[in-house]
Amino acid sequence: MTKRTPIEPFKIKVVEPIKMTTRAEREAAVRAAGFNLFKLRAEDVLIDLLTDSGTSAMSTHQWAGVMEGDDSYAGSRSWYRFEKVVKDLTGLRHVIPTHQGRAAERILFGILCKPGMTVPSNTHFDTTRANIEVTGAEALDLPCAEGKQPGLLAPFKGNMDVDALRKVLAERGRARVPLVMMTVTNNTGGGQPVSLANLRAARAVCDEFGVPFYLDACRFAENAWFIKQREPGQAGRTPTEIAKEMFSLVDGCTMSAKKDGLSNIGGFLCTNDDALAQQEKNLLILTEGFPTYGGLAGRDLEATAVGLEEVLHEDYLAYRQASIAYLADRLDRAGVPVVR
Structure with missing residues (x-):
C-alpha cells in the first residue's frame, strides 16, 4: 500500500x-x-x-540545554559548546555568533562592500539583498535556466549559472567583486536545492579570479538531504558528510539558526580570514555584543548547538521533505499552482 x-x-x-x-x-x-x-x-x-523561521518546536535535548545555559559575559561554557559544534560542522576557523542571520549579513557586507561593487549569487534572499544594497553595492542574481521556470521539474533548480558568473567576474574583476554568495537552499527561488557539482564549479570559478566564496547556509541540512536523494553518487553518504563537504568548498558563511538550527533565535558568521575576522568582531561588539555571546543568551547558544546536530538526522529530514511533498501534491491535484 x-x-x-x-x-x-x-x-x-x-x-x-x-x-x-x-x-x-x-x-x-x-x-x-x-x-x-x-x-x-x-x-x-x-x-x-x-515562515518556518524561528517557529520550530524544540527537542527535549534542546530544552535540557536551555536549562544549562551559562550567561557569563565573557567565555561562557555555552559559547564554547556552540563554537565547537559550528567548527565541527563547517571546518571554518573563526565563528562569530549573532542574534540572527541578517546581523551576520550586516557585519559582513558592511565591511566588504562599497559603492560600485557587485555581489553575485544564485539568488539573494531579501535581507541579504537589502544589506548589500544599503552599502551602495549591487546584489546580482544569477539563477540557472531551470530555476526561472516555476512549473519545470528538475533536481537542482537552485543552481547558479556558472557561465554567467565567470562572465561577471571577467568583466568586473576582483576589485569590484568582494565575494560570491551561494544561497542553500535557494529560498527566494522557491527553496530549490543546489548540487555539489554546482558548488564545486562555482568554487573553481572563484578560485580562477581570486574571489572569496561564501554560503548563505540557512538551510544547509535540507540542501544536503536533496543532494543525497537526487545527485548521482551521493546516495550512500550521510547528510552530515555532505554538509561538511558543502562547507569545505567555501571561505566563509552566514547563517540564521532560526532555520536549520531549529532554534527560536540566533545565527552566526564564519570565515577563514584572520584579519577579516578581527574586523567583524570589532563591529560585532558595537551593535551585537561580546564575541562569545553576540547578542544571545546562553540558553540560545545551547539550543542552537543541539539543533545544528539534530537537524541532520535522516528521519527528521525525510519526514520534512515528505510532508511538504504531500502538501504540494494535494495542492497540485486541486489545481493550485505550486513551485515544482
Whole structure:
C-alpha cells in the first residue's frame, strides 16, 4: 500500500492551544489590519504559513540545554559548546555568533562592500539583498535556466549559472567583486536545492579570479538531504558528510539558526580570514555584543548547538521533505499552482 502521509519521527509532549475562528472573524481581522498580513495578530491566524523561521518546536535535548545555559559575559561554557559544534560542522576557523542571520549579513557586507561593487549569487534572499544594497553595492542574481521556470521539474533548480558568473567576474574583476554568495537552499527561488557539482564549479570559478566564496547556509541540512536523494553518487553518504563537504568548498558563511538550527533565535558568521575576522568582531561588539555571546543568551547558544546536530538526522529530514511533498501534491491535484 502506498504511504499517503509520513509518520512523525518524534513524540509530542507539549501542546499549545489554537484559537478557533470563523470565516467572518477572520475577514474582520484582515480588514482591521488594513489587509496587511504582517499587522495581523498571530492569535487570529488559524493556520500560519508565513515562515518556518524561528517557529520550530524544540527537542527535549534542546530544552535540557536551555536549562544549562551559562550567561557569563565573557567565555561562557555555552559559547564554547556552540563554537565547537559550528567548527565541527563547517571546518571554518573563526565563528562569530549573532542574534540572527541578517546581523551576520550586516557585519559582513558592511565591511566588504562599497559603492560600485557587485555581489553575485544564485539568488539573494531579501535581507541579504537589502544589506548589500544599503552599502551602495549591487546584489546580482544569477539563477540557472531551470530555476526561472516555476512549473519545470528538475533536481537542482537552485543552481547558479556558472557561465554567467565567470562572465561577471571577467568583466568586473576582483576589485569590484568582494565575494560570491551561494544561497542553500535557494529560498527566494522557491527553496530549490543546489548540487555539489554546482558548488564545486562555482568554487573553481572563484578560485580562477581570486574571489572569496561564501554560503548563505540557512538551510544547509535540507540542501544536503536533496543532494543525497537526487545527485548521482551521493546516495550512500550521510547528510552530515555532505554538509561538511558543502562547507569545505567555501571561505566563509552566514547563517540564521532560526532555520536549520531549529532554534527560536540566533545565527552566526564564519570565515577563514584572520584579519577579516578581527574586523567583524570589532563591529560585532558595537551593535551585537561580546564575541562569545553576540547578542544571545546562553540558553540560545545551547539550543542552537543541539539543533545544528539534530537537524541532520535522516528521519527528521525525510519526514520534512515528505510532508511538504504531500502538501504540494494535494495542492497540485486541486489545481493550485505550486513551485515544482
